[in-house]
Amino acid sequence: MEAIAAATEFEPRIVALLCNWCSYTGADLAGTSRIQYPPNVRIVRLMCSGSVDPMYIIKALLDGADGVLIGGCHTGDCHYINGNYKARRRVAAVKKILQRFGIDEQRVWFRFISASEGRLFADTVAAMVEQLQQLGPNSLRNEWEI
């Protein structure tokens, strides 16, 4: 387990859009299992990753979030059958468009995390924090004419 980043580095702020049935429950499990992971993430619970409108991802980044994590069920396990497949397509599209207009697509992560994968959630957040520290702060955090 990597050490939590030193206080002198910038602390990325991640908005996590997690689906109720799998990834949110997985995150909850990380908590109840007392698994230590970086506190940089703000979690928003949705019923399904398929209900993530690209608008939410774009809004988080335009408001200044350094990263957006979308968590869904593994393929075949979606509570609503195929929401996660659609989410995979939508997130892939929004990443392409963001990249074209200069917002690094690596700031948007789409991961399959099941309800029993508490440790995976914790490791995902830690990995994301590390990558975002390398990418640097989102310049849009200071951009008001937007």
Place this chain on the structure above:
Amino acid sequence: MAWWRMPLTGEPGEAVRQVLAALVETGKCDYIYTPQMSAKGPGVTASFVAGTGQLGTSAAAVPAMMVNSAQVLASVAARSGTGKIAAVVRSCEVRALVELAKLKQVCLDNLLLIGIDCTGTLDPKDFRSAVQELGIADVRKRWWQTISAGKREHEGLPGVRQACRVCVNPEANNVAIRLGIIGADDDYMLVQLPDEDNSLAGVLNLTAAQEQVVSQRSLLLDRLVEAARQEREQLLASGAGSVDDLLTELAGCIRCLNCRRACPICYCRECAFETMLFEHDPDQYQQWAGRKGAVRLPADTTLFHLTRMNHVGPSCVGCGLCEMACPSEIPLTKLFIAAADDVQQLFKYEAGRDRDEPLPYTTFEEQELEPR
């Protein structure tokens, strides 16, 4: 589908009118949709005509597009059970129509689509000033010469819109009948009829088009498309590449949402951006202003455009009406075609190409797009 030759006795618009009238008279349709020359002034009116009632000279080969026909046809042919409607449409309009059919906004069953060649249209302001300066008859004549030669420019006319300059689809597809202007001349027009029913050839006294005329048309089309493809690449390369570029391009946006109204693909009766969702509470503005130092008003401008790119991207046909409708002359064509290209290439999809191809966001593969 075979090509036929239709002699032009007068104005080309008159020939198109004859084709449409013949469709009514032979019972192939009950209604006609076509742009017509306005009886009120130097303009073009998209007309829905009962029979041949008020069927005047067609404006189908005039370089003006007031509305993307797909948008109005979606109202006129919203459901099945209406009478049969013959609709004259250009390439971007029929492609948008195909997308709207997939989005369940129009029923194509009762539409008899007549595709017409188009090498471009003028911005409404340019069209109006050209007509005022030269007179409509002259504008029409010059433009006929331009299209029939497979060109997009006429030294005596203003340049066509940006979207038209990079259009690689001058010929309409997914249509039952085609009106061929590219490869035509002052004394004839080409008409393509389906092999299973070419009775119209008899009704209109058409003769089979010569092989060399048809090959000439193909040659002109290839050249036009190649030139457009190159210009399209240049346009895409010149587009906003950084966030600052994007913010610069959108700096003039006044949030009128006219681009949304003009876009044939934006069909939502209630767009999120026109709901209470974006009527923020005063506290919210104060909080945002406190955090970033200031907030631009009206808020959510960049969010609107980026969201719209994601929502319409898969179905964007590049008609450019967004840019035409923009009062601030923001180069929306450049931005939206770029975003649309990205999304459509990602899913190996082309908007309006195939009626049976499902929309990218409504389908999926078990394994794809890895690594995420």
